[in-house]
Amino acid sequence: MYIYVDFADTNIVITEPYFNFSSIQESMNEILFEEYQFQSALRINAGSLSSHRYFHENNSELCCIVVDSGFSSTHIVPYCRGRKMKEGICRITVGGKLLTNHLKEIISYRQLHVMDETYVINQVKEDVCYVSQDFCKDMEIAQLKGEDNTVMREYVLPDFSSIKKGFCKPREEMNFTGKYKTGDQILRLTNERFAVPEMLFHPSDIGIQEMGIPEALVNSINNMPEEMQPHFYKNIVLTGGNTLFPGYRDRVYKEVRALAPVEYEVSVVLPQNPICYPWEGGKLLAENPDFEEMVVTREDYEENGHYVCEEKFDV
Known part of the structure; x- marks a missing residue:
C-alpha cells in the first residue's frame, strides 16, 4: 500500500546530532524547505525528544539525564525543565x-x-x-x-x-x-x-582512552550545580539499541550507585521500547499546543533564511 504525502501541507520533526556542524545544518534546511518544500520543520536532538517523553510521564520531576547509546556513539545529556544543559553533555565514541x-x-x-x-x-x-x-x-x-x-x-x-x-x-x-x-x-x-x-563500560580495554558509561554519567552530573545533582541521579533514562543487552540496566545502576554520594538516591529507568522512545517523544511534541511556536515555517525561511532556524532550533 502506498500513502501519498503532500510535503507542502506536511510538518516534519527531524533529529540531528549534538553540536552539528553549521554547514550541515544549512544543507538540511535547504533540503527540507527548498527541495522538498515542507510546510514547516523542527530540527531537534533525539535526547531532547526522549526527555520530553520522560517529563510527560513524570511531570513532577525537574531534571533527567538521558543516556543515548546507539549505532555510532553514546551521548550523555542532562536536561532541566526540558532545557538541554550543554556544559554537561558527554560523548563516548563507542556504539x-x-x-x-x-x-x-x-x-x-x-x-x-x-x-x-x-x-x-x-x-x-x-x-x-x-x-x-x-x-x-x-x-x-x-x-x-x-x-x-x-x-x-x-x-x-x-x-x-x-x-x-x-x-x-x-x-x-x-x-x-x-x-x-x-x-x-x-x-x-x-x-x-x-x-x-x-567495551561500553571500559573502552580502554581496546585502546580507546575514554570513560565508560557509568563514569561519564557521574562526570556529567558533577558538572551540574550541586543543588541539581540529586535530581539527576534519581532520573537516569537509558535509550538506544545497546540498552537491550541483558544486564545493561543493572550494571549501569550498580556502578553509578558505587560512584555516587551515599546520601543521593539513584534510579535508572529502562523504557519498554528504548529504541522508539525518542519517536514517542516526537509524537507527543507534535501534539503539543505550543508545537507551532517551536517550528520554522517555509514562509519564515523564505523571508529570513538560515538565520531564523539558528534562532529557533537549540541544537
Whole structure:
C-alpha cells in the first residue's frame, strides 16, 4: 500500500546530532524547505525528544539525564525543565557499530573468517551477547571445560537456503565434544558474549582512552550545580539499541550507585521500547499546543533564511 504525502501541507520533526556542524545544518534546511518544500520543520536532538517523553510521564520531576547509546556513539545529556544543559553533555565514541566490528575481528581470528558478514554478526551480537555483572567470575566460568562452562553457546549461522536466519542452539542440544559434521556452520561463543559489550563500560580495554558509561554519567552530573545533582541521579533514562543487552540496566545502576554520594538516591529507568522512545517523544511534541511556536515555517525561511532556524532550533 502506498500513502501519498503532500510535503507542502506536511510538518516534519527531524533529529540531528549534538553540536552539528553549521554547514550541515544549512544543507538540511535547504533540503527540507527548498527541495522538498515542507510546510514547516523542527530540527531537534533525539535526547531532547526522549526527555520530553520522560517529563510527560513524570511531570513532577525537574531534571533527567538521558543516556543515548546507539549505532555510532553514546551521548550523555542532562536536561532541566526540558532545557538541554550543554556544559554537561558527554560523548563516548563507542556504539553498536564498534561492538559488531570487534566481534567480527574476534570470530575471524579464533574460528571463521566473517569480516564481510556485518549483518550476520550483528545478529549474532544481538542474540547472544550480554552485560556481565561480575566480569572476573564470568571469565573463570568461560575457561571451564564441557558442561561446566555455562557461558558457552553454539550459534548456527544461516546458509540463506534452508536456514534463513541464524539462531542460538538450546543448551540441551549443544555438542560439548567440539566435533561437528562437515558442512555445519556453527560458531562456539564463550567470553565474547560478555567481553564485547564490556567495551561500553571500559573502552580502554581496546585502546580507546575514554570513560565508560557509568563514569561519564557521574562526570556529567558533577558538572551540574550541586543543588541539581540529586535530581539527576534519581532520573537516569537509558535509550538506544545497546540498552537491550541483558544486564545493561543493572550494571549501569550498580556502578553509578558505587560512584555516587551515599546520601543521593539513584534510579535508572529502562523504557519498554528504548529504541522508539525518542519517536514517542516526537509524537507527543507534535501534539503539543505550543508545537507551532517551536517550528520554522517555509514562509519564515523564505523571508529570513538560515538565520531564523539558528534562532529557533537549540541544537
